[in-house]
Amino acid sequence: KAGVTQTPRYLIKTRGQQVTLSCSPISGHRSVSWYQQTPGQGLQFLFEYFSETQRNKGNFPGRFSGRQFSNSRSEMNVSTLELGDSALYLCASSTGTVGGELFFGEGSRLTVL
Amino acid sequence: GENVEQHPSTLSVQEGDSAVIKCTYSDSASNYFPWYKQELGKGPQLIIDIRSNVGEKKDQRIAVTLNKTAKHFSLHITETQPEDSAVYFCAATYSGGGADGLTFGKGTHLIIQP
Secondary structure, eight states, rough: OOOOOOSSSSSOOOTTOOEEEEEOTTTOEEEEEEEEEEETTTEEEEEEEEEEEEEEEEEEOOEEEEEOOTTTTTTEEEOOOGGOOOOEEEEEOOOOOOOOOOOOOEEEEEOOO | OOEEEEEEEEEEEETTTTTEEEEEEETTOOEEEEEEEEOOSSOOOOEEEETTOSEEETTTTTTEEEEETTTTTEEOOOOGGGGGGGGEEEEEEEOOSOOOEEEEEOOOEEEEOO
């Protein structure tokens, strides 16, 4: 079956702009989590959505937001971009059960100039 | 919150030798410890996981051990092969209610020398 699809794969923005990233989970998966990956900080949890509700949130500023649609597809938005937002943004889908396996997409590489 | 320390950051071993990566965690409530492998240009992929009610788990050449008292867990790869070259991440979380976010270690770049 198809894996997790993230779009776009690469994008370049300038400071102050905003960006929206999209994630289509594995069919049947109701949970979508987002992670930020940088060389210095590694993988950091942003938030998790389950059945269109944010179920958990990491320690990121309010400029980072997300949502999930009725078909489980998810988007995350970053407003007022800063240079430090340059990172690989990874989406992971799961069934949403306790301790369930996360299936990651290949990520969206964001560069902020 | 949870904090996960991972060592070493880079590990180079000869093909055929064993590799060991170690992680420590801070939150005694954590009870789920997965290991992910990330190849260049790809997202992380789960390779093995362990829950706090067991001390060791094996899957072919890969094994994970957990010491709850000391709050550390390790990944062991035996008979390493070139395709084992990748970045490995350990993670920890408390899975008591919902799919809580994983706290990852900073990763170990494993290099298999031919």
